[in-house]
């Protein structure tokens with residue numbers, strides 16, 4: 001009879017999971033014993049990095065990513081990253097080693113006391129199998145649960161003496177299970193939505209990350225062109241659901257109640273697809289909707305639909321919904337919106353580059369299908385204005401704003417998309433939360449270009465401090481970090497780009513390299 005270990009690896013292989021992101025301890029060694037040759041282990045030196053790499057991998061591949069952490073301490077270190085994974089609906093299958101079963105009750109070292117409780121509420125499902133024979137079934141449940149909508153992280157704690165136990169006669173039944181989700185709205189639901197859109201005088205479309213995750217970007221373009229309407233990206237954007245040089249594109253909505261209402265003023269119908277309604281951030285109270293406007297929300301997440309404070313919702317697959325909706329939409333006689341004007345160039349400083357110019361340079365030099373992993377919080381708006389993004393899966397930003405995502409996620413995205421160039425655009429504050437990711441980049445020769453925008457400050461917090469009228473808060477600056485030295489210390493080549501010419505040269509080198517390059521760019525605070 002096969003062991004729990006053998007059935008588990010067959011299950012993972014059959015489900016297309018052959019990469020394990022991890023950081024091991026003694027509890028995990030029996031799982032890693034006899035690690036199959038067709039599997040790849042990607043070591044991260046801190047569990048925030050492990051989870052961030054896996055998150056990037058899951059987001060960019062659209063497939064579940066497998067994580068193996070060390071008991072309670074390892075799980076705890078990964079928790080910050082789970083805030084992002086939860087809100088980006090990342091299908092992360094997180095496993096953690098547990099003490100031997102008979103040693104848990106006495107709370108030996110490395111016993112993960114009440115293990116399933118620990119990662120809540122940032123996982124969809126959390127479990128410790130009641131007996132060794134249940135481990136393969138529990139992992140099968142974890143994989144399918146993470147992958148079914150709404151997608152999200154799941155957690156399984158596995159005692160280390162389970163792995164070489166016998167799995168039972170029927171354990172192998174889980175290996176080949178296929179579970180599909182069918183989420184097309186009914187005929188009546190589609191007709192009603194189409195009728196509201198066709199009848200609206202001045203509709204507007206607001207698109208969110210789920211459109212990109214479901215690769216419905218092209219369908220959204222067709223819908224916008226059919227209806228000749230303005231398209232906004234939903235606030236706190238973690239992905240790019242619509243080509244930002246398309247004439248219908250208007251920008252990213254501000255993440256504040258009053259700001260959204262002001263931007264959508266004058267529209268009689270607001271159709272939100274694949275985003276929560278809405279993901280507010282800045283406290284700026286106001287009315288939820290402009291006068292006279294109705295709202296329809298299309299989402300795959302029943303919780304998002306239920307918790308919205310206004311509007312009607314249709315819960316279903318956003319790709320299937322848009323596809324079925326399009327043939328019912330009449331070509332509008334409205335004029336197409338005018339494309340946004342391109343912003344003017346700005347002045348660099350002496351020994352500093354303006355972030356706007358860094359982005360213009362990237363836009364000019366980067367491959368058309370480059371993927372940006374962005375974690376420089378004060379430059380989000382100018383980035384969207386200046387860097388063209390055309391293909392699905394071109395932009396990833398931490399979905400809960402939990403810093404420490406950017407560097408590791410850039411590596412995970414690059415592993416998942418080896419044919420596209422990944423460019424990390426990371427603030428000096430953000431980079432420091434997960435700096436050990438550089439070691440993984442070097443060891444696995446992951447050819448991402450990692451740009452550090454070094455403004456010496458927590459720039460976004462400076463903006464918030466102005467908004468919240470706090471002019472004396474300590475701890476908002478991060479001067480004197482030498483990122484080139486840090487990179488070299490971890491084995492990554494580095495360039496300092498303090499002039500436009502140096503940036504151009506470094507980018508050209510980075511795009512041609514088969515290993516990572518870090519580019520430190522001193523920038524002016526925005």
Ligand code: TPP
Nearest residue numbers: 376377378401403427428429430458459460
């Ligand atoms: N800790 C975590 C884990 N996440 C956070 N979002 C914060 C703290 C609060 N925070 C939000 S933005 C920010 C901080 C500390 C500053 C980030 O600075 P940097 O990466 O240099 O980007 P900049 O705003 O300067 O562009």
